[in-house]
Amino acid sequence: xxxxxxxxxxxxxxxxxxxxxxxxxxxxxxxxxxxxxxxxxxxxxxxxxxxxxxxxxxxxxxxxxxxxxxxxxxxxxxxxxxxxxxxxxxxxxxxxxxxxxxxxxxxxxxxxxxxxxxxxxxxxxxxxxxxxxxxxxxxxxxxxxxxxxxxxxxxxxxxxxxxxxxxxxxxxxxxxxxxxxxxxxxxxxxxxxxxxxxxxxxxxxxxxxxxxxxxxxxxxxxxxxxxxxxxxxxxxxxxxxxxxxxxxxxxxxxxxxxxxxxxxxxxxxxxxxxxxxxxxxxxxxxxxxxxxxxxxxxxxxxxxxxxxxxxxxxxxxxxxxxxxxxxxxxxxxxxxxxxxxxxxxxxxxxxxxxxxxxxxxxxxxxxxxxxxxxxxxxxxxxxxxxxxxxxxxxxxxxxxxxxxxxxxx
Numbered sequence: 001x002x003x004x005x006x007x008x009x010x011x012x013x014x015x016x017x018x019x020x021x022x023x024x025x026x027x028x029x030x031x032x033x034x035x036x037x038x039x040x041x042x043x044x045x046x047x048x049x050x051x052x053x054x055x056x057x058x059x060x061x062x063x064x065x066x067x068x069x070x071x072x073x074x075x076x077x078x079x080x081x082x083x084x085x086x087x088x089x090x091x092x093x094x095x096x097x098x099x100x101x102x103x104x105x106x107x108x109x110x111x112x113x114x115x116x117x118x119x120x121x122x123x124x125x126x127x128x129x130x131x132x133x134x135x136x137x138x139x140x141x142x143x144x145x146x147x148x149x150x151x152x153x154x155x156x157x158x159x160x161x162x163x164x165x166x167x168x169x170x171x172x173x174x175x176x177x178x179x180x181x182x183x184x185x186x187x188x189x190x191x192x193x194x195x196x197x198x199x200x201x202x203x204x205x206x207x208x209x210x211x212x213x214x215x216x217x218x219x220x221x222x223x224x225x226x227x228x229x230x231x232x233x234x235x236x237x238x239x240x241x242x243x244x245x246x247x248x249x250x251x252x253x254x255x256x257x258x259x260x261x262x263x264x265x266x267x268x269x270x271x272x273x274x275x276x277x278x279x280x281x282x283x284x285x286x287x288x289x290x291x292x293x294x295x296x297x298x299x300x301x302x303x304x305x306x307x308x309x310x311x312x313x314x315x316x317x318x319x320x321x322x323x324x325x326x327x328x329x330x331x332x333x334x335x336x337x338x339x340x341x342x343x344x345x346x347x348x349x350x351x352x353x354x355x356x357x358x359x360x361x362x363x364x365x366x367x368x369x370x371x372x373x374x375x376x377x378x379x380x381x382x383x384x385x386x387x388x389x390x391x392x393x394x395x396x397x398x399x400x401x402x403x404x405x406x407x408x409x
């Protein structure tokens with residue numbers, strides 16, 4: 001079986017990547033993409049325990065748990081690899097259920113269980129901003145999970161994940177043990193087999209508050225807290241995979257071309273001559289794949305997938321809609337932070353895709369739309385170049401403000 005590491009990325013994309021740069025500092029973005037991305041782990045150690053203070057704090061997690069109420073569905077407790085949803089820890093109707101579940105969670109935590117909060121970027125503003133900004137820069141979906149481990153405890157045994165992760169240590173420290181992948185870049189259908197012991201670790205290090213760890217999928221890892229509690233944020237990276245793009249293309253092809261839906265010749269499994277005809281049939285179909293699977297079309301479809309891969313970021317949109325009727329020539333707007341977008345122009349239509357939808361304009365104003373989409377800082381309608389008159393620029397801004405692409409805040 002062929003198992004080659006992917007070709008290294010030689011340079012960063014030709015647009016700013018401030019969120020990734022902040023996450024990696026002082027490691028340059030170019031160096032990370034060329035040397036580490038999907039290839040090998042990266043450890044960034046800093047003498048700055050407050051580096052992630054704006055991202056999350058231990059007190060913030062205390063508040064999140066306290067105010068969770070009955071919404072405990074995304075919280076688990078884990079010890080020695082055994083996971084239990086918090087909602088399974090206590091039973092009872094109404095408020096009693098809430099109180100019992102929260103107290104049961106803390107009972108487990110006091111006894112050594114790790115508390116895991118999944119997808120906290122959907123409920124915590126600083127994580128939402130970071131995840132959406134990083135996702136827009138990398139063209140992928142980011143999921144922020146939180147791991148709170150009590151002193152001298154370990155939640156998970158050695159295992160690997162089927163997605164890449166950044167681990168940002170927020171509070172305390174953990175001793176990590178890792179082993180580089182023996183099966184590189186596993187897909188979701190090749191998860192870690194919990195019934196088998198992991199390999200012996202080849203590297204051991206301490207991740208302290210303010211440090212960062214990058215692990216490509218397939219890297220075996222385990223971690224144990226030291227003398228204080230440990231809190232880290234795991235940024236799970238979910239990109240558009242080549243296998244997904246090709247699989248989707250093949251599925252569409254099979255739906256469209258009857259040749260691929262036929263059976264192999266009857267009797268091929270037992271008759272040598274018939275087996276030869278089966279081989280010839282498959283050779284013809286394989287040759288046809290190259291003719292009908294267009295890399296340009298597949299790449300375009302992948303770009304559309306990337307533009308819609310994350311949840312909409314619509315903070316302050318209610319205020320934007322309230323301000324829409326009062327939009328004036330000197331009103332400053334900007335592209336909504338973290339929005340992933342794609343602009344295509346074909347058949348007389350400029351289509352701006354974002355938030356899993358498309359807003360369409362005449363192709364004649366594609367340059368004006370591109371200016372608005374690429375402009376990350378504040379601007380007024382008068383700054384939009386091109387041949388559009390004042391009312392036309394106002395209509396463009398109003399449309400994209402009303403659709404949630406632009407914001408007043």
